[in-house]
Amino acid sequence: AQTIHQWPVAEIKAVGSPLSLGCTIKGKSSPNLYWYWQATGGTLQQLFYSITVGQVESVVQLNLSASRPKDDQFILSTEKLLLSHSGFYLCAWSQDWGGAEQFFGPGTRLTVL
Amino acid sequence: GDSVTQTEGQVTVSESKSLIINCTYSATSIGYPNLFWYVRYPGEGLQLLLKVITAGQKGSSRGFEATYNKEATSFHLQKASVQESDSAVYYCALGMATGGNNKLTFGQGTVLSVIP
Numbered sequence: 484a485q486t487i488h489q490w491p492v493a494e495i496k497a498v499g500s501p502l503s504l505g506c507t508i509k510g511k512s513s514p515n516l517y518w519y520w521q522a523t524g525g526t527l528q529q530l531f532y533s534i535t536v537g538q539v540e541s542v543v544q545l546n547l548s549a550s551r552p553k554d555d556q557f558i559l560s561t562e563k564l565l566l567s568h569s570g571f572y573l574c575a576w577s578q579d580w581g582g583a584e585q586f587f588g589p590g591t592r593l594t595v596l
Numbered sequence: 597g598d599s600v601t602q603t604e605g606q607v608t609v610s611e612s613k614s615l616i617i618n619c620t621y622s623a624t625s626i627g628y629p630n631l632f633w634y635v636r637y638p639g640e641g642l643q644l645l646l647k648v649i650t651a652g653q654k655g656s657s658r659g660f661e662a663t664y665n666k667e668a669t670s671f672h673l674q675k676a677s678v679q680e681s682d683s684a685v686y687y688c689a690l691g692m693a694t695g696g697n698n699k700l701t702f703g704q705g706t707v708l709s710v711i712p
Contacts, residue, residue, distance in 0.1 A: 515698055527687065527702040534696060542697065573642065577698050584632060584691070585700055587642040 485510040487588040489574050495594045496564050504559040504591050506574030514576035516557040517585060518549055522570040533557060569595045598623050600690050602703035609678050610711045617673040617706045619662075619688035630691040631664050631671040632700070637684045645673075645686070683710045 486509045496502060508514050518530040531549040533539045539549045546565060550558045557574055571592055575585040599622045609615050623629045633645040633655075646655035651666035662673045671688055688703040 517698075517700075519700075526704045527700075529697075529699050529701075532697050532699070540697065542699065575700075579698070583698060584630075584644050584647050585698070586644070587634075589641040 485576070485586065487574060487576060487586060489572075489588040489591050491591060492589070493592040493594075495596065498566055498595055499563050502559075502561050502564050502568070502593070504572055504593070506557040506559075506588055508555045508557075508576050511555075511576060511578075513554060515579065516551060517575040517577070518557065518559050519573040519575060519587075520545070520570050521573070522567075525570070527573065531559070564595045566595050569593055598625055598629075598690055598692055598699075598701040600688050600701050600703040602686075602688055602706050604706050605704065606707045606709070608709045608711060611680055612677050615673075615675045615678045615682075615708070617686055617688075617708070619671045619673065619703055621669050621671065621688070621690045621701075623669075623690060623692065625692045625694045627692050627694055631662070632689040632691060633660070633662055633671075633673050634687040634689060634702075635684045636687070642687070678708075678710045680710045680712050683708055 488507045490505045516533045519527050521527045529542045533551040547561045573590045574588040577583045577585045601620050603618045630649040632647045634642050635645045636642045646657040648655040648664040651664050654663040660675045685705050685707050687705045690701045
């Protein structure tokens with residue numbers, strides 16, 4: 484069975500500090516990977532997607548970046564956090580890109596002060 | 597761009613009563629949209645409840661049903677008799693495969709509270 488793990492569970496960071504959030508998928512080779520973000524009171528929106536190692540596409544520009552260093556790992560990062568980065572970050576995977584359902588990790592709650 | 601609208605932000609229903617959560621969508625991208633309902637139970641992660649990939653078809657799971665109505669661009673979630681354990685946040689989502697991206701566009705979510 485496939486499992487998806489996100490770390491950390493929660494973070495409290497200062498404005499201007501760096502950030503790195505991680506996601507690992509086990510039990511599935513060559514998944515499509517995604518990052519989603521939900522601001523408090525807002526809607527889940529897709530930030531990035533990746534269909535292969537080393538290749539990441541940005542969907543929404545929020546002064547964040549993403550990388551896929553391994554087949555089963557997806558990293559979200561920034562060098563300087565903004566207050567507007569606060570929210571809930573979800574990693575997801577899918578079998579392929581043809582409109583297939585996506586499976587989500589438990590998420591990371593980020594608070595920027 | 598694509599959009600999904602859930603008109604009710606919060607719904608309160610008594611146990612054993614019927615439920616309907618409204619969802620309408622607008623798909624401007626070229627392609628064939630798939631429709632999903634996701635659910636987040638208290639203390640748990642977001643999980644798929646049901647999906648329908650063909651217009652006119654109905655999906656069902658755990659007593660919930662939703663029909664993909666292409667003419668009305670709707671995908672309402674219904675249940676004949678809710679239970680207290682159905683209390684959760686429900687998200688309608690539109691899935692479109694465009695340019696190599698399998699993008700889900702979510703509604704704002706509906707908080708369901710079932711009163712025993």
